[in-house]
Amino acid sequence: MPQGERRAKQAYTRGLSDYERFMSYVDTSDGPDACHPWGRYINDTGYGEFDVTENGRQRKHKATRWLMGYLRGKELGPDEEVMHEVCDNPPCLNRRHLTVATHAENVADMVRKGRGYKGKTHCKRRHEHTPENTYIEPSTGRRQCRACWAVRREEKRAARSTPASGAVTQAAST
Ligand SMILES: [Zn+2]
Numbered sequence: 330m331p332q333g334e335r336r337a338k339q340a341y342t343r344g345l346s347d348y349e350r351f352m353s354y355v356d357t358s359d360g361p362d363a364c365h366p367w368g369r370y371i372n373d374t375g376y377g378e379f380d381v382t383e384n385g386r387q388r389k390h391k392a393t394r395w396l397m398g399y400l401r402g403k404e405l406g407p408d409e410e411v412m413h414e415v416c417d418n419p420p421c422l423n424r425r426h427l428t429v430a431t432h433a434e435n436v437a438d439m440v441r442k443g444r445g446y447k448g449k450t451h452c453k454r455r456h457e458h459t460p461e462n463t464y465i466e467p468s469t470g471r472r473q474c475r476a477c478w479a480v481r482r483e484e485k486r487a488a489r490s491t492p493a494s495g496a497v498t499q500a501a502s503t
Pocket residue numbers: 363364365413415416417418421422423426
């Protein structure tokens with residue numbers, strides 16, 4: 330966008346509501362069924378970010394969360410996530426492509442679609458990727474195996490207890 334045009338747009342957006350400003354950053358030019366990519370800052374996980382002034386303070390929102398919270402009139406809770414049910418395209422903000430789901434539902438959906446671990450059904454330690462055993466990092470969308478966490482915890486504990494075993498023997502001999 331040329332400088333002059335950008336300045337004109339900034340001046341114009343000053344009188345807009347948050348929602349109107351939000352939508353002015355969304356590219357809907359490919360039609361109502363296409364993806365509507367975010368035209369402002371996109372973070373390194375591919376999601377758009379939207380700054381809103383709330384009670385005199387700037388607050389950064391994930392664009393998908395802000396939009397879905399606004400549309401239903403209530404901010405998303407900590408256990409709720411926005412899924413790109415149709416397109417799997419993180420910067421997309423077409424509300425027809427978006428659904429709000431709880432974290433557990435989101436994981437179940439990924440597992441059902443064979444996503445997560447690139448469609449593999451088991452992790453490298455042969456734990457099955459069930460919804461219960463899968464954790465998705467909310468910020469990155471990366472999948473983790475919960476059973477592996479337990480294994481790694483055990484390994485760490487075993488490593489720690491090895492030098493301590495001498496002390497135990499000593500204690501037992503007294
Ligand atoms: Zn989309």
